[in-house]
Amino acid sequence: MVKAVVAGASGGIGQPLSLLLKLSPYIDELALYDVVNSPGVAADLSHISTKAKVTGYLPANDGLKGAMTGADVVVIPAGIPRKPGMTRDDLFNINAGIVRDLITGIAQYAPKAFVLIISNPVNSTVPIAAEVLKKHGVFDPTKLFGVTTLDVVRSETFTAAVLGESDPSAFKIPVIGGHSGDTIVPLLSLARPAVTISDSDRDALIKRIQFGGDEVVEAKEGKGSATLSMAHAGFRFVESILKAVAGETGIVENTYVYLPGIPGGSETKSDVAGLDFFSVPVELGADGAVKVQNIISSVSEYEKSLLEVAYKGLSTSIQKGVDFVVNAPESK
Secondary structure: OOEEEEEOOOOOOHHHHHHHHHOOOOOOEEEEEOOOOHHHHHHHHOOOOOOOEEEEEOOHHHHHHHHHOOOOEEEEOOOOOOOOOOOHHHHHHHHHHHHHHHHHHHHHHOOOOEEEEOOOOHHHHHHHHHHHHHHOOOOOHHHEEEOOHHHHHHHHHHHHHHHOOOOHHHOEOOEEEOOOHHHEEEOHHHOEOOOOOOHHHHHHHHHHHHOHHHHHHHHOOOOOOOOHHHHHHHHHHHHHHHHHHOOOOOEEEEEEEEHHHOOOHHHHHHHOOOOOEEEEEEEEEOOEEEEEOOOHHHOOHHHHHHHHHHHHHHHHHHHHHHHHHHHOOOOO
């Protein structure tokens, strides 16, 4: 029996992600948690003729406890979009607080669960999650993941478009670093099948992968961001976790993890400017992350220059997340 939880299930990412999870043959129970509308979303999904039983929870009546208790996998897309007049710091403080409180619930009611963070900024929210779990004495680095799969999905899609190929899924392109702007480093030199493009096309392609989210915001006229593609990417990562839990081997996903806590991570940390958190290819197993695949030594000289930029941005973001937990008052 596998129980999955979506925390933030009524939002733009949460609803399509919950739909995809309802269709998964690996899930027996799907718990949807949000501050509004989750019972309605659950009722809607419950009419779909797949095996997962769906239940919606609100904060009232110990809803967080009900949703989290017995969870095997918790996915967190919760958060709010930036609104007019809101600074980036305002947005960070609100979303960081939401993640902190949800992780506190996981620490209390589902300390053994896989925890998958989608809530932005991932570069900071995953360190926030780690610090909260440490405070509660239940931090397991092999079960905490920042979902950076959308960067991989975009790299496959945009590379296929540049090359005129019809099937993006034919490409396997590692994307390492972080999950925002120039902290995202697509490793086109390690693409399989091999990719041959001009330097100018390469530069344009990398920039598009790094800032692909801006395309969606612009197309939605500032009224939304990437929700459907993110839901797909989130589901893709969840399904990899569930396949590994079911016993499938050889599954590797790019994901933002706490390097020192995973086999092979300490060696990788020394190659990425000593950063504790970094997105790398990670082999998944039934009990969590099995091994970090250190591919840093194989990158091109051009990609090394991209990584130098990423290191600086990540260092600031990671520290910001850690400081939030250390310095912010506890939630009431």
